[in-house]
Amino acid sequence: MDSIVIRGGAPLSGSIPIAGAKNACLTLMPATLLTDGPLTLTNAPRLSDIGTMTTLLQSLGAEVSALQGGKVLALSSHEISSMRADYDIVRKMRASILVLGPLLARYGHAEVSLPGGCAIGARPVDLHLRGLEALGAELELRDGYVHAKAPGGLKGAEFEFPLVSVGATENVLMAATLARGTTVLRNAAREPEIADLASCLNAMGAQIEGAGTDTITVQGVESLGGATHPVVVDRIELGTYMLAPAITGGEVECLGGRLDLVGAFAERLDAAGIGVETTERGLKVSRRNGRVSAVDVTTEPFPGFPTDLQAQMMALLCTAEGVSTLEETIFENRFMHAPELMRMGARIDVHGGTARVTGVERLKGAPVMATDLRASVSLILAALAAEGETVVRRVYHLDRGYESVEQKLGAVGATIERVAE
Ligand code: EPZ
Numbered sequence: 505m506d507s508i509v510i511r512g513g514a515p516l517s518g519s520i521p522i523a524g525a526k527n528a529c530l531t532l533m534p535a536t537l538l539t540d541g542p543l544t545l546t547n548a549p550r551l552s553d554i555g556t557m558t559t560l561l562q563s564l565g566a567e568v569s570a571l572q573g574g575k576v577l578a579l580s581s582h583e584i585s586s587m588r589a590d591y592d593i594v595r596k597m598r599a600s601i602l603v604l605g606p607l608l609a610r611y612g613h614a615e616v617s618l619p620g621g622c623a624i625g626a627r628p629v630d631l632h633l634r635g636l637e638a639l640g641a642e643l644e645l646r647d648g649y650v651h652a653k654a655p656g657g658l659k660g661a662e663f664e665f666p667l668v669s670v671g672a673t674e675n676v677l678m679a680a681t682l683a684r685g686t687t688v689l690r691n692a693a694r695e696p697e698i699a700d701l702a703s704c705l706n707a708m709g710a711q712i713e714g715a716g717t718d719t720i721t722v723q724g725v726e727s728l729g730g731a732t733h734p735v736v737v738d739r740i741e742l743g744t745y746m747l748a749p750a751i752t753g754g755e756v757e758c759l760g761g762r763l764d765l766v767g768a769f770a771e772r773l774d775a776a777g778i779g780v781e782t783t784e785r786g787l788k789v790s791r792r793n794g795r796v797s798a799v800d801v802t803t804e805p806f807p808g809f810p811t812d813l814q815a816q817m818m819a820l821l822c823t824a825e826g827v828s829t830l831e832e833t834i835f836e837n838r839f840m841h842a843p844e845l846m847r848m849g850a851r852i853d854v855h856g857g858t859a860r861v862t863g864v865e866r867l868k869g870a871p872v873m874a875t876d877l878r879a880s881v882s883l884i885l886a887a888l889a890a891e892g893e894t895v896v897r898r899v900y901h902l903d904r905g906y907e908s909v910e911q912k913l914g915a916v917g918a919t920i921e922r923v924a925e
Pocket residue numbers: 526527528530598599625626627628629630631632633667668669670671672693811812834835836877878905
């Protein structure tokens with residue numbers, strides 16, 4: 505297992521290219537199952553999660569080729585040989601559940617392993633299942649698998665999500681594109697990845713309106729064709745790298761960054777004393793004065809402050825002047841970075857879904873352990889500002905969501921290297 509070694513303290517300056525969004529690509533790739541036409545995704549990120557989704561789709565008989573070093577994915581599903589998404593693959597990545605809606609819509613049946621929980625929470629999929637049942641799917645849970653059937657095909661329906669779910673919105677939206685008649689999804693997730701998925705599906709011939717708002721209307725069509733679609737820029741990678749100059753001082757331009765993708769996050773940065781300027785190449789970020797100010801953060805569904813940036817923001821606030829409060833309202837166990845940050849000298853009190861952070865002047869480098877994707881990158885951010893050397897272990901978590909992190913940070917002046925253990 506690799507580790508990443510960082511010597512902190514230097515201000516960072518220069519530019520960091522932001523890749524295509526992992527969480528958009530993971531829902532765009534299963535869309536290939538909806539058509540026998542060729543689906544080409546450009547601006548795809550090079551991440552291990554994309555590799556896992558590739559393996560899953562290939563296990564169903566789809567063809568997936570990574571071109572131009574993985575930046576372009578060419579997918580085709582004219583030869584689907586299996587409708588079974590195996591536990592061995594699904595347990596590695598929960599987004600595997602996103603093959604359920606497309607398989608059901610196009611083939612009328614599917615067997616998909618329940619994903620099980622993960623480090624940050626139980627992560628149930630009941631809303632995915634209830635949404636698909638609303639479209640007429642018959643589902644049975646047996647030996648850890650969802651056995652789904654739609655004899656005679658899916659039928660459009662009105663469905664209101666009891667709570668906002670990104671994945672459930674994506675699964676049901678994809679299924680609805682081939683359902684007979686009209687589907688109206690209420691209390692739908694509004695994340696930019698949903699609008700990106702809808703724009704790709706419409707390019708394939710779907711008829712979707714309202715994606716990006718809380719009400720999405722779909723007119724079902726007989727069949728979908730192929731398309732070429734650019735994956736939207738990754739707002740979570742963007743926010744993560746915006747925090748690098750914020751925590752170390754200096755100035756970094758995030759190439760491809762867009763303010764509309766990180767509105768609530770940038771507002772909190774502004775309140776903490778971090779300047780964010782739109783340039784023609786992206787977003788330029790710098791600290792306005794010597795030390796950041798404490799701010800309060802509450803995670804919410806988009807357009808609120810993203811839960812996927814909570815751990816990274818906590819790293820910044822560990823060195824802020826004053827006491828900050830972070831409320832995590834989306835997942836039940838998403839403060840596992842706190843004990844690791846405390847090993848670096850941070851002062852954090854966690855009670856249930858609330859963490860109170862009392863800022864300290866400087867963090868100190870230490871050996872720390874990555875526990876989940878976003879927690880691992882929050883440790884990297886803390887290490888960039890900490891005095892001395894930090895060794896972050898189990899960086900396979902990091903490789904799921906951040907391509908070539910040591911190259912991107914090294915290019916703006918960080919002393920960072922990956923070592924095999
Ligand atoms: C997506 O997960 C993202 N993953 C997550 O990013 C992100 O944190 C999350 O959305 C919230 O923005 C991908 O897109 C691949 P949800 P998802 O369904 O779809 C509960 C990362 O770091 N819920 O919006 O699984 C659930 O337990 C990952 O890149 C149900 O109760 O999230 C949670 O409390 C981590 N029943 C809340 O809803 C369901 O059927 C939001 O979950 C589904 C969800």
